[in-house]
Amino acid sequence: MKCVLMNKNTEVLVAEYNEISKFFDKIYEVNNIDYAPYILKSFYIKDEINDTPFRTNLSEWFKGRGIPSWRDKxxxxxxxxxxxxxxxLLDKAFGLSLSDQYWLKPEDSDISxxxxxxxxxxxxxxxxxxxxxxxxxxxxxxxxxxxxxxxxxxxxxxxxxxxxxxxxxxxxxxxxxxxxxxxxxxxxxxxxxxxxxxxxxxxxxxxxxxxxxxxxCFINKETELITCYQIRNDMKRHDSIEDYEEYIKKLEENGIENAREKVENMYILDFLIMNEDRHLNNFGIIRDVNTLKWLDVAPIFDNGQSLNIEYYDEEELHISGCGRLFYEVKPFDEIIKVVKNIKRIDISMLDGVVEWFDELLHKYQYLTGYSDKRILRLCILLNRQINKLKKLIEQ
Ligand SMILES: Nc1ncnc2c1ncn2[C@@H]1O[C@H](COP(=O)(O)OP(=O)(O)OP(=O)(O)O)[C@@H](O)[C@H]1O
Ligand SMILES: [Mg+2]
Missing domain, CATH: 3.30.200.120 (Phosphorylase Kinase; domain 1)
Structure with missing residues (x-):
């Protein structure tokens, strides 16, 4: 099927889409590369759209929009x-999403x-x-x-x-x-x-x-989420703090205000709840799909894999576990060092938060079946992290 890849109302490219394989067999023309999914832009070479990785990556990107093979159950x-x-399922609803504005329009249709x-x-x-x-x-x-x-x-x-x-x-x-x-x-x-x-x-x-x-939903009709994974895709990988620093620089160059502080906030949260899953698709930026302006750091999302979730043991309190800083897996005590001025945090705002969490866990105990011991352990872990942060602030 000949179709147009759209970004909201902007035509990005015209291509032959194979409805069986879900691959793009041929690209006829690229109309607006700037409006293409961010990750594709770096693969684009004018006049070589079919021979370069561009076409393969277009197909990969489209397939990557689907439910992943590792989805639970x-x-x-x-x-x-x-x-x-x-x-x-990919093309059953034009490939539309609630996290961005891309869609596939059959070329002969006048659907809007x-x-x-x-x-x-x-x-x-x-x-x-x-x-x-x-x-x-x-x-x-x-x-x-x-x-x-x-x-x-x-x-x-x-x-x-x-x-x-x-x-x-x-x-x-x-x-x-x-x-x-x-x-x-x-x-x-x-x-x-x-x-x-x-x-x-x-x-x-x-x-x-x-x-x-x-x-x-934190996206609206004028915006899209671009994850750090996409942003970093064409940047050199260092497997060091450099990856983080270059990302901050890129956000600042694109006009995001207080980018460093906002990304630091995410790592402060990760420290407090011991979030192990801050992989590069779990944070990013919001871009305006009309002007392509980078508006802001995306609000912090996907924090569930925390508080030693995988290591609970009724017999003993585990306090191991590491977080993620770009491509590295590191102890939380190391990652928190990216925060330049930890003293800006008013830790007293967290007074009572452990009690709040304790109450929440007890409220749903009839559904979760958590033992009092488990709830206590979760609260101990949280309390411990808050106290550690307090010490860092007081240093
Ligand atoms: N509130 C939201 N508004 C818009 N898009 C969202 C929202 N929450 C999640 N998404 C999108 O859905 C994707 C999956 O959501 P999320 O990361 O919360 O799921 P998950 O199953 O916990 O992921 P992971 O595999 O990282 O554990 C996100 O990467 C993001 O693209
Ligand atoms: Mg996620």
């Missing part, structure tokens, strides 16, 4: 959706972005939500249930986009039988709120008997 989800692979985007146009989310988050769900029978932004969500955790009072929210579950992720997300939001860090607000919700986190 993917086999079950596929069975319930009555499909054999996530990529079958306004008619189809998921920010304005409602979608049938009930069946996908059930298939993704429920423990016992039927097979989807309604084809419109496959025309949702869920076709283009990344990430390991079971998740579903829903609409509540007109607002688009992402619901996220835990990994396998673990249920701590939603609580960690809620804790992260509470800490960010108290410390004044720009963040995505996660609250606890329940779907049937499953605890989930719920957060509003």
């Amino acid at each position: 993917l086999d079950l989800l596929l069975l319930r959706l009555n499909i054999t692979a996530p990529y079958e 972005y306004d008619d189809i985007n998921f920010f304005d146009n409602d979608f049938d989310y009930a069946e996908f939500m059930e298939a993704s988050l429920s423990t016992n769900s039927k097979t989807i029978t309604n084809e419109t249930s496959l025309k949702t932004p869920n076709n283009t969500t990344d990430g390991m955790l079971k998740k579903a986009w829903i609409i509540d009072n007109g607002i688009r929210y992402l619901l996220k579950g835990g990994y396998k039988n673990e249920t701590l992720q939603p609580f960690n997300e809620a804790l992260a939001s509470e800490i960010c709120k108290r410390l004044g860090f720009n963040h995505v607000e996660y609250t606890i919700d329940t779907y049937k008997d499953t605890v989930v986190s719920k957060c509003p």
Whole structure:
């Protein structure tokens, strides 16, 4: 099918899209390379669009929009959706997403972005939500249930986009039988709120008997998320602090105000909750899709893999675990050193946050089945990190 890759209302390129393989077999012309997905731009060489990695990377990028092969309980989800692979979903809704504005327009159609985007146009989310988050769900029978932004969500955790009072929210579950992720997300939001860090607000919700986190979409029709992974893709890799410094420099060069402080805030949060999963797709920037201006650092999101989630042991308190600083995995005590002036943090704002977390965990104990001991241990870990940060500030 001949189609146009669109960025909202801007034509990026015209290509032959193979609906079976989901690859782009040929690129006819590139109209606006600046409006292409950020990661593609560096592969573009004028007059060589079909012979360079550009075309392959276009296909890779498009396939990468789908639900990843490492999504928790993917086999079950596929069975319930009555499909054999996530990529079958890719073009069911023009490839649209709620994290950016790219879509595939059949060349002979006069369909417009306004008619189809998921920010304005409602979608049938009930069946996908059930298939993704429920423990016992039927097979989807309604084809419109496959025309949702869920076709283009990344990430390991079971998740579903829903609409509540007109607002688009992402619901996220835990990994396998673990249920701590939603609580960690809620804790992260509470800490960010108290410390004044720009963040995505996660609250606890329940779907049937499953605890989930719920957060509003932080992208709107004028914006897109560009992750650090995309930004760093054409930059030299050092496997050292240089990677971090170059990223900050790039953000500053593109006019993001207080970029360093904002990225530091994310590492302060990671220190406090011992977040192990700050990989390069878990942070980034927001770009205006009309002007291409870099607007801001993306609000802090995806903080669930924290508080030693994988190492809980009823017998002893584990306090190991490392965080991530770009391509390196390092102890949290090392990573926190990127913060130039830790004294700017008013740690007294965290007074009472451990009690707040304790209460939250107890409130949902009837669903999670956490023992009092586990809750106590989680609170000890949090308290310990807060005290460590206090000491660093007082030094
Ligand atoms: N509130 C939101 N608004 C818009 N896009 C979002 C939002 N939350 C997440 N996303 C997008 O969805 C992707 C997956 O979400 P998230 O990182 O929270 O999931 P995850 O399963 O925890 O990921 P991981 O595999 O890193 O553990 C994000 O990388 C981002 O592109
Ligand atoms: Mg993520």
